[in-house]
Amino acid sequence: MGKKTVLELMINGDTFEIACAPNMTLLEALRDKALLTGTKRGCDTGGCGACTVIMDGEAVLACLTLAVEAEGCDIRTIEGLALDGKLSPLQEAFVEHGAIQCGFCSPGFIMSATALLAEVPSPGREEIRRHLAGNLCRCTGYVKIIGAVESVAVKDRGGEK
Amino acid sequence: MKVLNVVGRRIPMYDAAAKAMGQAQFTDDLERPGMLHGRFVRSTIAHGRILQVDVSRALVLPGVKGVITGRDIPDRVYGIVPKGKDEHALARDKVRYIGDAVAAVVAVDVETAEEAVRLVKVEYEELPAVFDPLDAIQEGAPIVHDNVPNNISASIRKEWGDVEKAFAKSDYVFEDSFFSQAVNHAPIEPHAALAQYDPQNGDLTIWSSTQIPYFLKRNLATTLLIPENKVRVIKPKVGGGFGGKIDMFSKDFCACWFARELLRPVKFVYEREEVFQNTRQRHPMYITVKTGVAKDGKILAQQIKAHADGGAYNSTAPLMITLSCFFIMIPYRIENLLYEGYHVYTNKPTGGAMRGHGIPQARFAIERQLDMIAGRIGVDAAEMRVRNAIQPGEPHPAGFIINTCGFADSVKEAAKAIGWTEKRGKLPFGRGVGIAGASFPSGVANMAHLSSGSVVQLTREGRVNVLSGAADIGQGAETVICQIVAEQLGVPMEDVRITAADTGICPLDAGTFGSGVTVRAGNAALLAANDVRGQLFQFVAERLEANIDDLVAADRRIWVNGSPDRGMSLNDALHAYQYADNPLPIVGRGSWIPPTEQPTSLLTKNGNFSPSYSFMTQAAEVEVDIETGKVRVIKMVTAHDCGQPINPMLVEGQLEGSIMGGMGQALYEDSTCIDGQQYNPSFLDYGFPTAMEMPEMESVHIDTDDPLGPFGAKEAGEGTQLAPAPAIVNAIADAIGLEFHRLPVTPAMILEGLRKKQGKAEGTDSST
Numbered sequence: 001m002g003k004k005t006v007l008e009l010m011i012n013g014d015t016f017e018i019a020c021a022p023n024m025t026l027l028e029a030l031r032d033k034a035l036l037t038g039t040k041r042g043c044d045t046g047g048c049g050a051c052t053v054i055m056d057g058e059a060v061l062a063c064l065t066l067a068v069e070a071e072g073c074d075i076r077t078i079e080g081l082a083l084d085g086k087l088s089p090l091q092e093a094f095v096e097h098g099a100i101q102c103g104f105c106s107p108g109f110i111m112s113a114t115a116l117l118a119e120v121p122s123p124g125r126e127e128i129r130r131h132l133a134g135n136l137c138r139c140t141g142y143v144k145i146i147g148a149v150e151s152v153a154v155k156d157r158g159g160e161k
Numbered sequence: 162m163k164v165l166n167v168v169g170r171r172i173p174m175y176d177a178a179a180k181a182m183g184q185a186q187f188t189d190d191l192e193r194p195g196m197l198h199g200r201f202v203r204s205t206i207a208h209g210r211i212l213q214v215d216v217s218r219a220l221v222l223p224g225v226k227g228v229i230t231g232r233d234i235p236d237r238v239y240g241i242v243p244k245g246k247d248e249h250a251l252a253r254d255k256v257r258y259i260g261d262a263v264a265a266v267v268a269v270d271v272e273t274a275e276e277a278v279r280l281v282k283v284e285y286e287e288l289p290a291v292f293d294p295l296d297a298i299q300e301g302a303p304i305v306h307d308n309v310p311n312n313i314s315a316s317i318r319k320e321w322g323d324v325e326k327a328f329a330k331s332d333y334v335f336e337d338s339f340f341s342q343a344v345n346h347a348p349i350e351p352h353a354a355l356a357q358y359d360p361q362n363g364d365l366t367i368w369s370s371t372q373i374p375y376f377l378k379r380n381l382a383t384t385l386l387i388p389e390n391k392v393r394v395i396k397p398k399v400g401g402g403f404g405g406k407i408d409m410f411s412k413d414f415c416a417c418w419f420a421r422e423l424l425r426p427v428k429f430v431y432e433r434e435e436v437f438q439n440t441r442q443r444h445p446m447y448i449t450v451k452t453g454v455a456k457d458g459k460i461l462a463q464q465i466k467a468h469a470d471g472g473a474y475n476s477t478a479p480l481m482i483t484l485s486c487f488f489i490m491i492p493y494r495i496e497n498l499l500y501e502g503y504h505v506y507t508n509k510p511t512g513g514a515m516r517g518h519g520i521p522q523a524r525f526a527i528e529r530q531l532d533m534i535a536g537r538i539g540v541d542a543a544e545m546r547v548r549n550a551i552q553p554g555e556p557h558p559a560g561f562i563i564n565t566c567g568f569a570d571s572v573k574e575a576a577k578a579i580g581w582t583e584k585r586g587k588l589p590f591g592r593g594v595g596i597a598g599a600s601f602p603s604g605v606a607n608m609a610h611l612s613s614g615s616v617v618q619l620t621r622e623g624r625v626n627v628l629s630g631a632a633d634i635g636q637g638a639e640t641v642i643c644q645i646v647a648e649q650l651g652v653p654m655e656d657v658r659i660t661a662a663d664t665g666i667c668p669l670d671a672g673t674f675g676s677g678v679t680v681r682a683g684n685a686a687l688l689a690a691n692d693v694r695g696q697l698f699q700f701v702a703e704r705l706e707a708n709i710d711d712l713v714a715a716d717r718r719i720w721v722n723g724s725p726d727r728g729m730s731l732n733d734a735l736h737a738y739q740y741a742d743n744p745l746p747i748v749g750r751g752s753w754i755p756p757t758e759q760p761t762s763l764l765t766k767n768g769n770f771s772p773s774y775s776f777m778t779q780a781a782e783v784e785v786d787i788e789t790g791k792v793r794v795i796k797m798v799t800a801h802d803c804g805q806p807i808n809p810m811l812v813e814g815q816l817e818g819s820i821m822g823g824m825g826q827a828l829y830e831d832s833t834c835i836d837g838q839q840y841n842p843s844f845l846d847y848g849f850p851t852a853m854e855m856p857e858m859e860s861v862h863i864d865t866d867d868p869l870g871p872f873g874a875k876e877a878g879e880g881t882q883l884a885p886a887p888a889i890v891n892a893i894a895d896a897i898g899l900e901f902h903r904l905p906v907t908p909a910m911i912l913e914g915l916r917k918k919q920g921k922a923e924g925t926d927s928s929t
Contacts, residue, residue: 036183042350043351046845048349077183094177094181096173101637101814102350102634103176103180104349104350104398106180129852132852133851136349139818140818140821141855142851143858146855
């Protein structure tokens with residue numbers, strides 16, 4: 001397991017000091033140490049995408065990222081999207097479109113799609129599907145999830161005019 | 162479609178925002194001071210006697226707080242179906258499949274518990290094992306449970322009419338055999354439990370990812386020998402169930418046992434591999450269907466023989482095989498049916514209820530054969546389904562009471578929407594359309610005491626608190642119940658709060674299975690709301706000098722129907738109610754059980770099975786890549802009679818999700834088990850459909866208004882899982898002329914089939 005060291009992780013703008021063995025994953029640091037349980041553990045092997053967070057602007061799987069790798073990075077989790085209790089436009093779209101059923105995969109989907117929209121503000125349907133192919137959902141058949149992302153993408157396009 | 166003030170509207174789930182923000186708490190999100198973490202020691206062999214379990218090295222590992230084996234806990238079996246109880250929380254004498262739990266370990270953290278698991282040494286006397294139900298029923302086969310000498314732990318033989326006579330009268334009789342594979346529920350939330358014991362009063366509380374809090378409570382009490390009134394089951398948010406959480410598991414029992422022994426909270430969370438291997442799966446099933454038809458395609462008789470691969474334990478066995486039998490009697494009118502079904506033990510992971518519960522396998526076989534028969538006798542496959550459709554109000558051969566039925570319309574509408582007439586048999590090679598029908602009950606009656614209760618409180622401030630036993634597992638049960646109550650009390654959704662599925666404070670409920678929640682728990686909530694409404698409206702009617710039956714309510718206002726000015730706000734009404742010194746809050750109670758003559762007769766005699774039945778037809782258009790053998794589903798249409806939807810958006814979500822489930826069953830998913838060893842217990846290896854595979858989906862609402870459902874609602878979400886797989890495989894047959902009898906239809910099977918077909922066409926033998 002190795003000796004523990006103290007890491008400083010910057011999560012949603014807050015600094016967390018976390019005692020951590022070298023093999024601790026970012027997912028364990030988030031859930032078990034920082035108690036940010038919005039990031040979900042679905043498989044721990046990079047197969048479901050439920051643990052997706054954004055690290056320096058890029059969507060990563062927290063279960064496949066070592067906590068030590070995340071030091072010095074800007075980590076954003078699902079808890080960091082809403083501002084003053086107001087949902088982000090994408091979160092709002094997930095709610096309004098019925099894209100959330102059991103909700104266990106939702107944080108991962110929302111983080112993946114948030115990263116996509118930050119990079120490509122107006123992705124097409126195929127691009128959305130491709131980007132979200134690493135996130136699994138057993139409830140929705142993905143239809144309303146893709147619709148929710150699309151609705152925000154379209155809105156952004158409208159906003160640019 | 163009824164669109165009222167709250168009911169019938171596309172309202173987001175009341176907890177969707179909390180889920181979107183990561184605030185909704187699932188079992189694994191819960192933390193308790195001093196909490197310990199558990200892991201299981203699991204069998205490495207498929208079948209054997211446990212000679213010795215040496216836990217001594219594990220016990221002395223620093224951080225380990227306890228290790229138990231099957232010998233340390235009471236010798237009590239558990240199970241969701243009382244007749245089928247056969248499972249110990251930890252194996253006592255024998256292990257029956259690779260992964261059977263032999264010992265449980267708790268430690269200060271997961272890592273230490275995992276380390277301790279590796280230190281437990283189990284000595285086995287290995288026994289011969291059996292991995293196929295058709296082998297397991299042979300004389301001399303290894304016996305999985307000593308008290309079941311032929312490995313058949315549940316069976317049913319049921320005849321309606323006279324099958325032999327009807328076959329003799331048939332113009333054609335066809336017999337075909339089919340096989341459905343093992344499919345895992347694969348909820349994204351792994352199964353979990355957290356238990357805490359209060360030594361002061363002896364209360365044991367468990368938070369569990371469960372669909373059946375009250376059954377779990379009873380089984381915990383009877384297996385751990387704790388009075389039932391000391392056990393409280395709380396269901397946090399559940400991350401998908403699909404039937405896989407209607408069972409209870411080692412994690413529930415062991416968490417409770419350790420919590421009581423060690424006086425510390427204990428949490429068990431299954432790893433993904435355990436979800437695949439140690440929870441449940443859809444039963445693999447061999448089914449032979451013999452059907453007699455008249456020249457015009459009218460079904461005269463059917464004879465079905467089914468062998469379900471039950472794996473190591475029963476789970477729902479007697480119920481599963483019964484459902485598989487009875488639901489062949491819908492959606493087609495079959496006057497003569499003989500069903501013989503067997504649930505057979507093997508040394509493999511255990512089968513259980515999964516979305517459709519024994520029926521998807523039967524539907525696949527029957528809907529596939531109907532298409533093949535249509536082709537053989539030259540009748541249109543859609544027309545043949547319409548011709549055989551059951552009709553509402555007719556006497557039913559099995560005694561079901563079909564009050565509303567839109568099945569024939571659903572076939573026509575689905576055919577129209579997929580372009581049946583223009584496309585069937587007419588598309589270029591590689592492209593085709595297929596259709597399949599289904600029906601499903603709105604909860605099962607005639608089986609046991611399955612009721613739902615509800616309590617509704619209306620406070621002085623106009624806030625509505627609902628208590629319900631219903632278990633929301635992500636399908637939106639709590640939202641639907643709140644909509645029903647809000648509608649009856651004339652308040653907006655935002656005024657309603659619900660506390661559900663906490664056995665310590667909520668009224669009794671059967672749980673989430675058999676698609677009975679909206680009708681059963683919804684009706685209970687409706688009755689409770691009406692109780693409140695009656696109390697308040699009687700008072701208001703007197704004030705308004707009106708008849709109580711003339712009062713209506715909406716938007717926090719009560720008035721005389723037709724005279725909007727003769728009314729008062731809800732607030733004024735409650736104010737007056739308070740000053741007249743009436744007791745507050747106003748409390749209403751309701752309980753609802755499906756009408757049934759004798760609620761324990763299902764397994765022995767005919768009778769109505771359910772308060773109502775939903776009907777659906779699904780049609781698929783597919784494209785088969787002749788080079789790679791890959792199938793792309795282009796479009797999927799669902800024509801759906803689910804009565805009046807309480808929330809059309811949630812109904813849509815259910816059917817879209819079930820199409821994905823059906824696609825997985827048809828094309829991708831297969832929990833491969835060779836010699837008892839699962840080969841793909843991970844998302845990376847299991848064929849879980851992704852956003853890339855999803856087709857265009859269209860749904861057509863077939864309008865019916867059920868007399869028993871709340872606001873006319875019937876089942877939604879489980880029935881729509883039945884027809885997609887056969888519709889897809891029927892479409893493949895239309896596309897490339899190959900009739901597949903096994904699921905899933907893989908690219909390898911398609912390429913092999915095409916090669917053989919080509920070989921035949923060229924007159925050479927291409928068998929490989």
